[in-house]
Amino acid sequence: MVRVRLKDVTKRFGSVVAVECVDLEIEKGEFFFLLGPSGCGKTTLLRTVAGFYRPERGRVFFDDRDVTEVPPEKRNTGMVFQNYALWPHMTVWQNVAYGLSMRNIAPDKRTERIRQALQMVRMEAYRDRSPNQLSGGQQQRVALARALVIEPDVVLLDEPLSNLDARLRLEMREQIQALHRSLGITMIYVTHDQKEALAMAGRVAVMQAGRVVQSGSPRTLYSQPANRFVADFIGEINLISGKVVLLDDEIGVETPVGVLYGRPGYDDIRKDDQVLCAIRPEAMEFLAGRPGEADHVVTGTVRNAIYLGETEQYVVDLPDGTRVKLADSHPLVQRAFPGDRVSIRFARDAITILRDEGENAA
Numbered sequence: 108m109v110r111v112r113l114k115d116v117t118k119r120f121g122s123v124v125a126v127e128c129v130d131l132e133i134e135k136g137e138f139f140f141l142l143g144p145s146g147c148g149k150t151t152l153l154r155t156v157a158g159f160y161r162p163e164r165g166r167v168f169f170d171d172r173d174v175t176e177v178p179p180e181k182r183n184t185g186m187v188f189q190n191y192a193l194w195p196h197m198t199v200w201q202n203v204a205y206g207l208s209m210r211n212i213a214p215d216k217r218t219e220r221i222r223q224a225l226q227m228v229r230m231e232a233y234r235d236r237s238p239n240q241l242s243g244g245q246q247q248r249v250a251l252a253r254a255l256v257i258e259p260d261v262v263l264l265d266e267p268l269s270n271l272d273a274r275l276r277l278e279m280r281e282q283i284q285a286l287h288r289s290l291g292i293t294m295i296y297v298t299h300d301q302k303e304a305l306a307m308a309g310r311v312a313v314m315q316a317g318r319v320v321q322s323g324s325p326r327t328l329y330s331q332p333a334n335r336f337v338a339d340f341i342g343e344i345n346l347i348s349g350k351v352v353l354l355d356d357e358i359g360v361e362t363p364v365g366v367l368y369g370r371p372g373y374d375d376i377r378k379d380d381q382v383l384c385a386i387r388p389e390a391m392e393f394l395a396g397r398p399g400e401a402d403h404v405v406t407g408t409v410r411n412a413i414y415l416g417e418t419e420q421y422v423v424d425l426p427d428g429t430r431v432k433l434a435d436s437h438p439l440v441q442r443a444f445p446g447d448r449v450s451i452r453f454a455r456d457a458i459t460i461l462r463d464e465g466e467n468a469a
């Protein structure tokens with residue numbers, strides 16, 4: 108396995124800048140995710156690591172080796188695609204064997220490696236089937252075996268679970284994670300599904316319009332998003348706009364619902380900055396009893412309640428027209444109804460103060 112480094116990588120297609128000035132370091136054995144909306148450049152970046160694209164600017168390193176000019180077949184990467192890309196006229200066994208065919212490996216060793224790869228993904232019993240006799244999940248497991256059989260230094264996965272139904276996706280998530288744990292191999296995984304990234308990743312880079320806007324652990328990205336785009340893309344977020352009026356241990360923001368205190372989400376925060384107080388819906392709850400000292404309380408009117416099974420989501424209009432969402436987990440009963448006046452509490456440390464970059468930034 109290798110450490111993968113991208114230094115100032117830019118990749119264009121004609122006038123389209125697909126990837127711009129990307130710097131990333133992916134550690135040996137890391138399970139690293141590239142996350143972002145459609146068209147943000149994730150696949151282009153992954154294919155640049157694989158060697159299918161040569162960047163116009165910047166370098167790609169595997170450990171200390173500069174591989175920018177090295178062709179894909181000499182990089183020892185295993186690829187897994189959304190559409191599996193199996194050969195329909197070959198059996199499962201032959202598909203996995205194909206991954207080895209380019210390499211000079213003795214026939215007896217080959218057999219052993221194919222057997223092991225199929226065993227890893229629990230597909231030995233299907234070795235003589237052709238891909239069209241397999242379910243989507245089974246096909247993807249064969250594709251994984253084909254990527255792993257070459258004993259790659261890094262495995263690159265491009266939306267590998269997107270073609271599977273919701274339940275199978277969850278199952279495959281666990282299988283891929285378990286494989287990563289047992290092999291300890293460097294993996295880079297592309298997805299637009301933030302839940303997948305949060306659930307599986309060691310670290311995530313969030314991309315927007317060709318650039319990496321934030322990278323960090325799932326927990327950091329979720330609880331301390333660097334800007335509105337990341338906050339919005341990774342789960343739901345309430346944004347209350349205001350102006351910085353106090354700079355101290357805590358930051359005070361004057362908003363239409365009173366002064367809110369929170370922690371800074373960017374470095375050079377100044378007095379009078381126009382900002383957004385970002386609060387996750389699950390960090391808000393209906394006030395029962397007296398609020399704590401570090402609590403904020405706002406009142407509003409329930410507009411709507413949506414039952415989602417694991418949570419119940421309440422949409423609440425605050426007096427100034429700001430609309431917020433409150434998520435009540437484990438909702439055994441509905442706690443408020445449209446038209447009800449409610450008080451909502453949330454802790455100061457649940458607020459991240461973000462620069463207000465305007466609507467277009469989201």
Ligand code: ATP
Pocket residue numbers: 120123124125143144145146147148149150151152299
């Ligand atoms: P998706 O999730 O939809 O696959 P993505 O984040 O992987 O999106 P890319 O496929 O990397 O995005 O595309 C980034 C940008 O580059 C897009 O604007 C896309 O239209 C453009 N692009 C990608 N491949 C090519 C190509 N071969 N020729 C021209 N433009 C391309």
